[in-house]
Amino acid sequence: MEYTQQSGPREPDVPATREQVAEALEQLAFLAVRHLTNRDISFTAASTLGRLSREGPSRLTALAADEGVTQPSMTQLIQRLERQGLVTRVDDPQDGRVVLVAITDAGRELLAERRRGRTNRLAELLATLSPEDQQALATAVHAAAPAFQRLVDNAARARKAPGSTAS
Secondary structure, eight states: OOOOOSSOOOOTTSOOOHHHHHHHHHHHHHHIIIIIOOTTSOHHHHHHHHHHHHHOOBOHHHHHHHHTOOHHHHHHHHHHHHHTTSEEEEEOSSOTTOEEEEEOHHHHHHHHHHHHHHHHHHHHHHTTSOHHHHHHHHHHHHHHHHHHHHHHHHHHHHHHSTTOOOO
16 A cells, blocks of 8 residues: 555645645655565464453454454454463452453564564664654654653543444
8 A cells, every 4th residue: 555645745834634644644654554564473362362461361263353353363363462472361269250351561562573563663763764854753753752651541432432433
C-alpha cells in the first residue's frame, strides 16, 4: 500500500486539520507495520504475547475475543506458542476449574528483542533525516506524547466497552 500526501505541505503556523492528523498517524502506522516490524512471528501472536505481558494471565476465550479471532484459531495459536516455550497454561487462582494462559520469561525476552530491533531500525531511519527534521520530530513528539497516550487509552477503553464493535 503506497501512501501519498493528499493534503500537501502546510504553513508551519497553521494548525493541522483532523484529517491531516489522521493521515499522519496512518503513515506512522504504515511505517511501523511495514518497515519496523520483525516478521518472525505473526501479528496476532505478537499482539497476544504483548497483551499477556501487559495484562497478565488470561482465559483463552478472552484472548480470542480481544484479538478478534475464533476460539479454535486462538487455541491453535496458543498451542504453537506453548510448543515454542513462549506461553504456559496456569490454574486460575479464583477458580480451579479454569486454566489461564500466561507469558513465560522466554516470551517476555522475545518481545524485548523485537522492541530492540524496532528501535534500532527506527534509529537507522531517523539518521537518514537532516538534523532539522530530526529536531522537528523530537519537538513534535515531546509536545504530542500526552495526547498520544490519551488516544491509546481511549482506544483501549472503547474496545473493551460493552457492545463495542471496535476491533
